[in-house]
Structures are given as structure tokens and as C-alpha cells.
Amino acid sequence: MTPAISVRGLHKSYGDYEAVRGIDFTVEPGEAVAFLGPNGAGKTTTVEILEGYREPSSGTVEVLGLSPTAAGAQLRRRVGIVLQEAGFPEELTVEELVEAWRRFYARPRPADEVIVAVGLEDRRRVRAKNLSGGESRRLDLALGIVGQPEVLFLDEPTTGFDPSARRSAWELIDGLVQEGMTLFLTTHYLDEAQRLADRILIIAAGQMVAEGSPEEIGGRESAPGTIRFTLPPGATAADLPQLPPDTTVQYDEDQVAITAHQLVAATHTLTGWALERSLDLVGFRVERRTLEDTYLAIIGDTGPAAGGVAGAG
């Protein structure tokens, strides 16, 4: 089967500045991939090459088996693009814009369905210039999906959303992926990547630095977790039970943080010990290493660019 997206040896330079320095990846049809990286890492450059806005300096890029720059309308009939930033013809209403966009595609979704899906049903006769930031972003999303795209590119789609709007947008996008659409998501929100993506790609300083499922990426699966609780009154460090090997215990006053590779075994030992002695472990919680911790650890390893140096994003 033709991959939805195929990138081989992609380089992109602007003058002396090398924004993308040889990256390779493939996205299979129906897959949802999140593309992460600090500002200036080459994310937007890569996405805009996939969308056909820029020519690669070298390397090959194919979307649905076609070259994004050469295929033109033939490809754009089959993809949806939600840019990081784009304007509307401001005097047109939500409804008029969705209707106008429907005419561009062979099998568009019903306008009403799309407007309701993005939660703009009460704003359909409002002109684009009078929409709030979050509403404009939802209209961006509506125009991106109205053509029933096979591949949807989302560049930071939920910036400016309130939590409930974000949740509905995620449900909408997830629903489209369940129906078989391929998703290529660029985002700064790790919870968004975790919620929507089957696979995460991390780019830093123009190179791929990690790839994997949200659960496994950067060795998250095998990374140690942390157990925290408050030491019960009267108990001392010496009272704690014998914990599995590879476990470290840290104290901050009466706050205990136990870092364990064998998280389940350590939890079992601790709760058993507390039950036996009828101790209440106030604030007891078990924390896996978060995607954010993993992400920061990965990009932290990649040198100065991780801080977000200048250059096209």
C-alpha cells in the first residue's frame, strides 16, 4: 500500500541556515502521527513542504504517492490543511465560507454537519472578522475537514481553545481518524499528542531525535516511576520496609519520594507495610514518567537549538 506520507533524506536550507538536515519518516494510511519539537526545530518547514508550500532543497517527499509541489490541485483535492496561521476573507460569514469551501471538493461533508461538529452552530451568520480567536480556529478546522480529506495536516490546531473546546476538537479529530483518515499533527501540547497520536516523531535542530508510541517513546515504558507520600507521624526513615533493588528514596522533611524501576513491586511492598501497621500514607500517589518529562529529556540532549533559537520554525 502507498504510504500516506513518505519523506526520504529531506533537507531544506534558507541561505546559510539549514532548517531541516536530512530527515526520514513514513506515515501509513489511517495512522495518526504527532510531530513535536521546540521552536525553530524545523517542524513548520517540514509540514509546509508536505503541504506543497515549499520546495525541498534535496530529498524526496510524497503525499499519497504524489509530489506535493508538482501535483497541485490533484493532491489538494485529497488533503486538508489547517495552517498555524491564516486569514479569512473577512466579510464572509461562517456559513458562506463553509459553503464556498465545499464547492472545491468532489465529496464534501454537509455544511451543517461540519459547522455543528466544530461547535459554531450559533455563529453561522457571523462574519469571519467578528469571530473570537478560538472561534476562528474552529472555523479553520471546519474548512480543513469539509472536503473529507484522506490526509489532514494540523499545525497547532487548538491554540487559544478553552479546555472544553479543546476536548470537543480532540473528539472530532479522533473520530475522523477512527473513520480511516490519516492525521499529521504538529503541536506544542504534549497532552494533545498523547490523546490523538498513535506515534510521535520528535525533531530538534532539523533532525529526527526520537520516534515511538506515546507510551514507549524515549524509553518511557522502562523509565522509573515515582511514589510519593507523607511519612506518618512517629514513623522514621528506618521504619520503611525493604524495597526492591534499583530503588532510591529521597526525603524532603516528611515528604518521601521513592524512585523505582519495579514500580508495581515497590507499591505493593509499601502499601502492605502500611496496612500491617495501620498507617495512613497521606498524599500517597504513584507517578509514571510523563510524556512531557520524556520530551524535555530528549530535546534537552540535543544542544542549543533545544532552547528555541532563531530561524524558520
Added chain:
Amino acid sequence: MNDSTLALTASQFRLEQKLFWRNRQSAVFNFALPIVFVVLFSLLFQGNGNVGSSDVPYTAYFVAGMIGVSLLSATFANLAISLVFQRDLLVLKRMRGTPLPVSALFGAKILNSVVIVVIQVAIILTLGRIAFNTPLPRNPLAFALIIVVGIVVFAMAGIAFTAFIPNSDSGPAVVQLPFLTLQFISGVFFPFTSEPGFLKTVANVFPLRWLLDAIRAGYLGFDYFHTKRVVIPAGVGHAASTQQVPASVHGLHAITASGEAYLVLAVWFVIFVSIARRRFRWEKRAS
């Protein structure tokens, strides 16, 4: 151009019309400007009698010039400024990401210009007729043809010219330079034949002068391309002089007499298309 491109051009055109009429201020100014100019200049020059020694009243000469200026403003200036505005707002970038063909996008904008120009021409002709007794087009076919050809050529000029406008703040200022300069040297306000040789040469290179004289061939029925040198004998209050006098043209001759104008416009059209193809930008420059 296939059926779906035509259908998309038509639906885009309806959108462009909505956008145009909804932007009240711009719509009002678009139509107020030629009215004010025609009234103002006709009043100022009413007493000037005829152009040169011809029997063309100055007001009629000027009405033809105003039609040309309206066309230039509704196509070249309007499109250049609005496209740069849409480019900076990243509206064009968004459109570029859809399957809408470029020909449909620009075709719709050009059709929108046609509507504006037709209304402006109707206003100018009516106003001239009622208030200053200027004629209606003497050669309607030749007049209509040059208006349509002029719209297409100068709309393309506007699209191409966006390549030289850095951003939307500077749009109106950058457009003013060719817009005003060409108006002054191409014979909108004063007969082209009375200009110094150097300016004439410059004006001859650019397309506006040719548009204006082709409009005059249609509107006034005089061939300003092939004027004849006529010796005016000395009379009361003036010495003997020679003047370039246009011959009158009728029917299809008004079109054939404008052959060189169509040729020059065609050459410029090709130049504008090639600039647009190479240099047109769909998004603002990275800051």
C-alpha cells in the same frame, strides 16, 4: 479551462461581489471618485472650448480620459492593493492550500473588476451627458471592446505589480507612483499631442497612453494614433501655427485604427503574465 473551473470561477465571482459590496466604504469611494473628478474637471475646463483646433469639446476629451482612469483604478490599483492585503493576511496562502484553480481565483477577481468598471463607465457617461452634454460612445462596439481588453490587461498588471510591493502598509504608496505618473504623461488631462517629445516617448512605452487613445477612438470617433499635421493660418489673437489633428473614424475602422494599441497591450499582457508567473507571492515575507 474545463467545466468545473468555469463553475468555480462563477461561484468565486459571486463571493468577490459579496465581499466588494459588503465593504461599504470601499464601494462608495470606488464610485464617488470618478463622479467627483468628472464634475470637478469639467467645471474647471468647461470654458476651454475645444481640444486643439478640433471640434472635440474639452469636456468630452476629459470624460474619455476619466473612463480610462476609472478602469486603471478598478483593475490595476484595486487588485494590486487588495491582493497584497490578502497576501499579508494569509488569505491567499489558505486559498493556495485548496484545490481551487489559480485561474478560477484570478478569473473571479477580474470579473469583479468588470462589474466595477461597467458601473463606473455608466456613471461617467450618464453624468457627462446630463451635466455637460458630452456624447455617448460614437462607436459602441469599438468602445466596448477596448474596455474589456483594457480590463484584462490592467487587471493582469495589478496582479504582476504585487511582486514589487513589500507589504500591505506600503501598498497604496507604491501603487501611486505608476498610477499617478502614467496618468499625467499619458494624456488623461491634456491632449497627448501637446506634450514634450521626451515625455511622449516614455508614455509611448507604457500601456496607458494606448488604452486612452483606443478609448477615444471608440468614444469620440477620432483617431488619435494617426494625427495629421495641419497648418492653422494666423487669425485674430493668434499667430499661424501647425497642429496635430486627428481624423474621424467610424464603425470597424475605429478598431482597425487602434491596431497598434491592441498590439502594445498584447505585448504588455504577456510581460505581466510572465512577471506574475515568476514573481507572484502567496504569502508575506518571513519577518
